[in-house]
Amino acid sequence: MTKSVPLSPFPTLDDVVLKGKRVLVRVDLNVPMENGRITDSTRIDRILGNIREISSKGGKVIILSHLGRPKGPEPETSLKPVAVALEYELGRMVSFASDCVGDVAKSAVNAMRDGDILLLENTRFHPGETKNDPAFVDALAELGDLYVNDAFSTAHRAHASTEGIAHKLPAFAGRTMQLELEMLTSMLAHPERPLAAIVGGAKVSTKLELLGNLMRRVDYLFIGGGMANTFLAASGKAIGKSLCELQLADVARKIQADADAANCQLVLPVDAIVAAKLEPNASVRAVDIDHVGENDVILDIGPRSISKVVGVLAAARTVVWNGPVGAFEVPPFDTGTIAIAKVAALLTKVNALETIAGGGDTIAALNKADAYNDFTYVSTAGGAFLEWLEGKLLPGVEALRGAKAAA
Numbered sequence: 001m002t003k004s005v006p007l008s009p010f011p012t013l014d015d016v017v018l019k020g021k022r023v024l025v026r027v028d029l030n031v032p033m034e035n036g037r038i039t040d041s042t043r044i045d046r047i048l049g050n051i052r053e054i055s056s057k058g059g060k061v062i063i064l065s066h067l068g069r070p071k072g073p074e075p076e077t078s079l080k081p082v083a084v085a086l087e088y089e090l091g092r093m094v095s096f097a098s099d100c101v102g103d104v105a106k107s108a109v110n111a112m113r114d115g116d117i118l119l120l121e122n123t124r125f126h127p128g129e130t131k132n133d134p135a136f137v138d139a140l141a142e143l144g145d146l147y148v149n150d151a152f153s154t155a156h157r158a159h160a161s162t163e164g165i166a167h168k169l170p171a172f173a174g175r176t177m178q179l180e181l182e183m184l185t186s187m188l189a190h191p192e193r194p195l196a197a198i199v200g201g202a203k204v205s206t207k208l209e210l211l212g213n214l215m216r217r218v219d220y221l222f223i224g225g226g227m228a229n230t231f232l233a234a235s236g237k238a239i240g241k242s243l244c245e246l247q248l249a250d251v252a253r254k255i256q257a258d259a260d261a262a263n264c265q266l267v268l269p270v271d272a273i274v275a276a277k278l279e280p281n282a283s284v285r286a287v288d289i290d291h292v293g294e295n296d297v298i299l300d301i302g303p304r305s306i307s308k309v310v311g312v313l314a315a316a317r318t319v320v321w322n323g324p325v326g327a328f329e330v331p332p333f334d335t336g337t338i339a340i341a342k343v344a345a346l347l348t349k350v351n352a353l354e355t356i357a358g359g360g361d362t363i364a365a366l367n368k369a370d371a372y373n374d375f376t377y378v379s380t381a382g383g384a385f386l387e388w389l390e391g392k393l394l395p396g397v398e399a400l401r402g403a404k405a406a407a
Helices: 042-056 080-090 102-110 134-141 160-167 175-189 208-215 225-234 246-261 303-315 335-349 360-368 383-389 395-402
Strands: 022-026 060-064 095-097 117-120 146-149 171-173 195-199 220-223 265-267 271-275 285-288 297-301 318-322 354-358 377-379
Touching: 022 042, 022 160, 042 060, 042 080, 042 175, 080 095, 080 117, 095 102, 102 117, 134 160, 146 160, 146 395, 160 171, 160 395, 171 175, 171 395, 175 318, 175 354, 175 377, 175 383, 195 208, 195 303, 208 220, 208 246, 208 383, 220 225, 220 303, 225 246, 225 297, 246 265, 265 303, 271 303, 297 303, 297 335, 303 335, 318 335, 318 383, 335 354, 335 360, 354 360, 354 383
Parallel strands: 022 060, 022 146, 060 117, 095 117, 146 171, 195 220, 195 318, 220 265, 318 354, 354 377
Antiparallel strands: 271 285, 271 297
């Protein structure tokens, strides 16, 4: 589904001549690895177009990224295997430097010709990366003439390669970053209404700011997953042995009251799939939300709740989704999440709904439902996507905004 978006308020690749320039490109290659093998190449796939464009326009593409949370140089979090995968996906040579600063990096950059592609080693091998150390920022900036940030998923961190360099070099949003910012801005700041949100996950405590911001923006807010149990308990419902944050009952009641005041219709499950415990192919039953037994564990929404969410989707023109509505990793407790994903995807395909989703669990759920490619936009960002929805300013984005005059 195609949505028209406004011109980017940030400097982009359209605003710069790349030929002959050393272009430091911050991407997110923090890919899942097992025994040195990449198990999901989604983040690699997202950046290919941006790298190809810079290279085709004669820029020297110098790629920066982190991988994992190393305490220093370590083989398990080296980006060298990623260079091989990137080379395969691009179908052309990608050089690799065993450090991201210093003589090794300088020599590798000096050997580049226009259009060449070079991946530098994990920026987090140096403590100055996460500390945004000025000396480390200078060492990185010394390698480039321009800086392109194409990693929205790391934009919530004020690190050297995500924020610091943008103050040292002319800075631009890469195509992936540009699309993410345009989609999020147009769909959330100026959405087609009615606007609905589906928020799931385990705990209310991790999404308080998200709920607070969304209920001031959306017309419908459906809360599912373990989070819903806290709201149900706060309204006097018995939830058996289900996951719950009873200490947040007052907070849940306030959120419900604030939603009413904001003319946001807050929707909770009306029935549930329960079992004695969370295990594959457990013996389950569907119960009305008023009839959860004292030994029951709520692990998914029930059929009537699915119908309520489908009704919300049918009434809406735009939906934002973060978090599964059940323990979707373990069948049969994936039924609710998959059903919602399939209906949302179908409505998107027939131009009845615009859909935006984000967060690791949400992406996994969409893939499981074979609905990923049918959503209007799926953000691969986790923390950055959440903080954007919460209304927070992201350091990596704000650095680009401030860079416009310098560009």
